[in-house]
Amino acid sequence: MRTRRVGDTALEVTEIGFGGTAIGGLYRACPREAAMETLERAWDTGLRYFDTAPFYGFGLSERRTGDFLRDKPHGSYVLSTKVGRLLRPVPDGQVPDHGYVDPLPFAVDYDYSYDGIMRSFEFSHARLGLNHIDILYVHDIGTYTHGAEAARVHLRHFMDTGLRALEELKSSGAILAYGLGVNEVRICLDVLSRAPLDCILLAGRYSLLDRSAEAELLPLCRSRNTSLVIGGVFNSGILATGPVPGANFDYGPASGDILSRVGAMEEIARTGGYPLAAAALQFPLHEPAVATVLIGTAKPASLSRNIDLFSAEIPDSEFDKYREHTVVQEL
Numbered sequence: 001m002r003t004r005r006v007g008d009t010a011l012e013v014t015e016i017g018f019g020g021t022a023i024g025g026l027y028r029a030c031p032r033e034a035a036m037e038t039l040e041r042a043w044d045t046g047l048r049y050f051d052t053a054p055f056y057g058f059g060l061s062e063r064r065t066g067d068f069l070r071d072k073p074h075g076s077y078v079l080s081t082k083v084g085r086l087l088r089p090v091p092d093g094q095v096p097d098h099g100y101v102d103p104l105p106f107a108v109d110y111d112y113s114y115d116g117i118m119r120s121f122e123f124s125h126a127r128l129g130l131n132h133i134d135i136l137y138v139h140d141i142g143t144y145t146h147g148a149e150a151a152r153v154h155l156r157h158f159m160d161t162g163l164r165a166l167e168e169l170k171s172s173g174a175i176l177a178y179g180l181g182v183n184e185v186r187i188c189l190d191v192l193s194r195a196p197l198d199c200i201l202l203a204g205r206y207s208l209l210d211r212s213a214e215a216e217l218l219p220l221c222r223s224r225n226t227s228l229v230i231g232g233v234f235n236s237g238i239l240a241t242g243p244v245p246g247a248n249f250d251y252g253p254a255s256g257d258i259l260s261r262v263g264a265m266e267e268i269a270r271t272g273g274y275p276l277a278a279a280a281l282q283f284p285l286h287e288p289a290v291a292t293v294l295i296g297t298a299k300p301a302s303l304s305r306n307i308d309l310f311s312a313e314i315p316d317s318e319f320d321k322y323r324e325h326t327v328v329q330e331l
Contacts, residue, residue: 001046004291006227007198009177011134013078015285016310017049018042018303019231019296023064024057029101030298032064039068041300045307049292051201051229052128053082053139053181054120058095058106059127066128080135080201080229081128082181083120083162084112084154112141112154114161121169133174136166137181137201141191144184144331155190163195179226184331185212189220197226199291204232204250206290208276208283208319209239209262211326218289227291230284239280242266250329261325268321278312283319 003012023035042050052065062081069077087106095105111120117138124133141158143151166178177198180188188200200221206213206228213228221228234240236248243259243266254262262276269276284290295306 001048003048004227006135006177006291007225009198011078011176013049013229013292014047015292016047016307017051017078017229017292017294018047019294020050020052020061020065021056021296022298024052024055024061025101025103025298026056026296027099027101028298030057034298034300035064036068038298038300038303039065041303042295043068043072045304047295048077049080050077051080051231051294053085053137054087054124054127055082055085055098055108055139057100058103058108059087060100060104062124062127063104063129066130070129074132078134079128079130079132080137081124081133082137082139083117083124084110084139084141086111086116086120087123110146110154112138112158112162114165116157117162117165118169121165121174135177135179135199136169136175137179137199138162138166139181140183141180142182142184142187144182144187151187155187159191159194183232185217186331188213188217192217192220192224192226196224199227199229201229201231201294203230204235205329205331206230206284206287207233207235207239208265208280208322209235209258209326210250210329211323212329212331215328218287221289226289228284228287228289229292229294230290231294231296233280233284233293234277235280238262239265240277242276258327261327264325265322268318272314272318272321274312274314274318275309277306278309279314279318279322281306281309282312282314283322286316286319 179199
């Protein structure tokens with residue numbers, strides 16, 4: 001599989017990467033056997049970039065990702081995880097509900113300070129069982145997760161001391177790159193205007209349907225040579241399922257307007273003779289600032305199906321036809 005460089009670093013990531021949310025049990029239980037089979041299928045199909053986070057299953061995704069990668073040769077893959085959340089053990093009846101089914105028995109505390117990032121980095125090594133992590137993302141630091149007031153506090157802690165932790169880790173060789181892992185554009189603009197970032201993992205804001213990153217963030221990333229790692233290419237599912245009853249967009253039920261837009265997109269794909277999901281998967285990679293697109297699944301068959309979609313032949317001219325049906329959100 002082809003690779004692309006991450007920013008100004010020496011890292012090369014495959015154009016399709018593996019996102020570790022689903023193997024952490026997001027929205028539905030994921031038995032360990034299914035998780036390991038899916039990771040094995042990802043490796044067999046040529047994926048060599050793996051992303052996880054402490055938040056995914058409250059440590060479950062990191063444990064499974066590390067168990068899978070432990071016997072792979074050093075340097076044969078790229079691994080990223082995230083900082084900003086620290087896990088705290090709690091009694092079984094006090095495990096919070098963040099959408100994960102059968103997570104590990106922990107609660108989440110936010111900490112974007114120097115000490116918080118260094119502790120998170122150390123704890124991730126222990127959960128992974130690995131002695132190297134290539135990329136660290138600062139996870140969910142903006143208003144989308146915290147609200148405006150708390151987000152200002154977290155951003156101040158990060159800019160005052162947390163950024164220094166990432167700089168020290170990179171300069172020492174403990175990591176090779178760092179950036180943000182978020183679902184919103186504004187926080188990316190705010191941080192990137194004040195500090196250099198190697199990469200940004202952006203979920204749901206640069207897709208066939210949602211072009212929120214296009215006007216300001218893409219030009220800024222190009223000028224700063226900051227790579228984008230794109231998650232959420234199906235916008236919570238609707239670009240894979242189409243505008244069916246119960247379709248989801250942006251982590252919730254799709255509105256009538258979104259259903260109508262996706263219906264028009266589905267007709268474009270049908271006329272062109274290819275699946276809408278194939279166009280959704282391939283679209284971000286037409287942007288040079290995009291290094292990779294993440295596939296998040298806990299089913300080997302779903303992963304294979306997405307790889308096939310990535311290989312579908314779609315003329316470049318097709319993608320312009322979708323523009324009139326896109327949305328831009330103020331996030």
